Amino acid sequence: MFNTQDSGSFFTGPKNHKKILGHAAIHATLAILYVFSVATLLFHSEIFFHMDPGVLSIASVLLLLVISVAVMGVLIFGLPLILYIDGRKKEGVFMVTDTILILTLLTCAMFLTFTLA
Numbered sequence: 001m002f003n004t005q006d007s008g009s010f011f012t013g014p015k016n017h018k019k020i021l022g023h024a025a026i027h028a029t030l031a032i033l034y035v036f037s038v039a040t041l042l043f044h045s046e047i048f049f050h051m052d053p054g055v056l057s058i059a060s061v062l063l064l065l066v067i068s069v070a071v072m073g074v075l076i077f078g079l080p081l082i083l084y085i086d087g088r089k090k091e092g093v094f095m096v097t098d099t100i101l102i103l104t105l106l107t108c109a110m111f112l113t114f115t116l117a
Contacts, residue, residue, distance in 0.1 A: 014091050023079065024098035031075045031099075032106055038068055076100065 014020065042064075076099050084092030 014094060016091070017094060020091055020095050021098050024095055025102050027075050027079070027099050028102040028106060031072055031103060032110075034068075034071055034075070038064065076103070 077096060080092040080096035080099070082092075083089075083095060
């Protein structure tokens with residue numbers, strides 16, 4: 001997936017930083033799409049699910065939270081963890097940092113778009 005040869009210092013980044021940045025952008029975009037799909041599901045939950053408030057509905061929301069945490073964990077930390085364990089620590093650190101940075105920038109852009117509209 002990534003080139004294992006790396007000659008840059010930690011502060012200059014790996015040679016394949018553009019490729020890492022591309023993967024980070026894809027993962028951040030998938031994370032935002034997942035959040036929007038869960039938000040849409042929750043917004044229209046009365047249409048999709050005709051459940052009375054009770055233990056089953058609370059358990060369903062908690063299970064959705066657990067699944068969401070797992071999906072977001074894989075999207076943000078999955079590939080960086082694999083890279084880190086594989087010995088490509090610099091690429092793993094740059095990948096998780098880039099993913100979180102892109103996710104933050106997209107979230108700020110989304111807030112600005114909705115506040116100015």
